[in-house]
Amino acid sequence: MQLLYFKENAVDILKKQDLTANIKYYYGNNYWIEQKYPNQKFLLPFSKTEVPEFNLKMENGINDDYDNMVIIYENLKFLTDSQASDERLWSGMAHTIFWDYMQHRWPMPIDKEKRSRHILNNYFFWNSTKAVFLNGLSRLWWYARFTYDENLDDPYELTKYVCENDINGKIFPLLSCAFINNKEVFKNIIKAVKKYEEENNTKLSRNQFDELKKYLNRLSGKVFIDELSSEDIYNKICERIKIIRESSSWKNDVKNVINSIPRDEFTLDDVYLCEKQLQELHPDNFHIKDKIRQQLQFLRDDGFIESIDKGVYRKK
Numbered sequence: 001m002q003l004l005y006f007k008e009n010a011v012d013i014l015k016k017q018d019l020t021a022n023i024k025y026y027y028g029n030n031y032w033i034e035q036k037y038p039n040q041k042f043l044l045p046f047s048k049t050e051v052p053e054f055n056l057k058m059e060n061g062i063n064d065d066y067d068n069m070v071i072i073y074e075n076l077k078f079l080t081d082s083q084a085s086d087e088r089l090w091s092g093m094a095h096t097i098f099w100d101y102m103q104h105r106w107p108m109p110i111d112k113e114k115r116s117r118h119i120l121n122n123y124f125f126w127n128s129t130k131a132v133f134l135n136g137l138s139r140l141w142w143y144a145r146f147t148y149d150e151n152l153d154d155p156y157e158l159t160k161y162v163c164e165n166d167i168n169g170k171i172f173p174l175l176s177c178a179f180i181n182n183k184e185v186f187k188n189i190i191k192a193v194k195k196y197e198e199e200n201n202t203k204l205s206r207n208q209f210d211e212l213k214k215y216l217n218r219l220s221g222k223v224f225i226d227e228l229s230s231e232d233i234y235n236k237i238c239e240r241i242k243i244i245r246e247s248s249s250w251k252n253d254v255k256n257v258i259n260s261i262p263r264d265e266f267t268l269d270d271v272y273l274c275e276k277q278l279q280e281l282h283p284d285n286f287h288i289k290d291k292i293r294q295q296l297q298f299l300r301d302d303g304f305i306e307s308i309d310k311g312v313y314r315k316k
Helices: 008-017 017-026 030-037 061-075 087-094 099-103 110-122 138-147 157-163 165-174 183-200 206-224 230-261 268-272 275-279 289-300
Strands: 005-006 044-047 266-268 305-310 312-316
Touching: 005 087, 008 017, 008 087, 017 030, 017 110, 017 165, 061 138, 061 157, 061 206, 087 110, 110 289, 138 157, 138 183, 157 165, 157 183, 165 183, 165 206, 183 230, 206 230, 230 268, 230 289, 266 268, 266 275, 268 289, 289 305
Parallel strands: none
Antiparallel strands: 005 044, 266 312, 305 312
16 A cells, blocks of 8 residues: 655645635545646655555444554554654545545535535644644544553553543543643543543543643643653542542532522522531531532632622522
8 A cells, every 4th residue: 555645735725725616526536636636746655665455444433433543553653753743644645545434434514614624624734733633534543642552451442442432522622731742641641530430430521621631731830740650640630530520519519509599699698508408418528618609609600600799699
């Protein structure tokens, strides 16, 4: 199998100059590039060395992502990070040898307004510093790259975990952390979360992952997180997850109290009336009123309520 990449001017023409005119071609075969640009020679061989023939699965959509991450990384593990960050390589392959895969895995949207963006995101790199994790092909390689761990019995154990745990809603947002370019840090974070969930028979929600991301960003401003050992990262994350889960529980309980109040406007004293109820739900906490005030602040920040006067709130 010969890998092909686009010349720089080809990417500019297809991605910018002729994108709108070419949208109609993203519904059929890929012969159109050669037919429309017969004298341009847009594509070049990536190297003189061919790679073993391999195909990506495309029968089950998102459910094939894990298998395809393993397939593409095993066959293209020789790529350097620099090569794998090159838009020309992934765009070239998306328009040639993996065209059928792209058509099945990333079908064009029905909404005409979304089609240009769909092509830019999936067939090219577009509009994000983390574009390699968005492109329809490069995302497979890069998620495997960031989670592959040869020290585990199954080196793709963490890869499988991210595929089964809401990549777009929970895992991808972690990549916006400033320090996450260090794949060892990312890997250790995933390890810690996975281990915590397994040991405590629980799953973190999207909101809890978002709170964890905020904590990690704050932590990176205080310490050189890249220098922390795997054990240190694991312990810090486990400690923070306990706090996040406790806070989430409190927030929901106070929210339920507010919902039980029949009026849109209510006071702090109205919530205090349920102090005994909250004490029963949280028997280890002996500062119930302090906790109520804290959670009211959180709910206000979340936009669930608004403060209209000292000690007076309104439901939104």
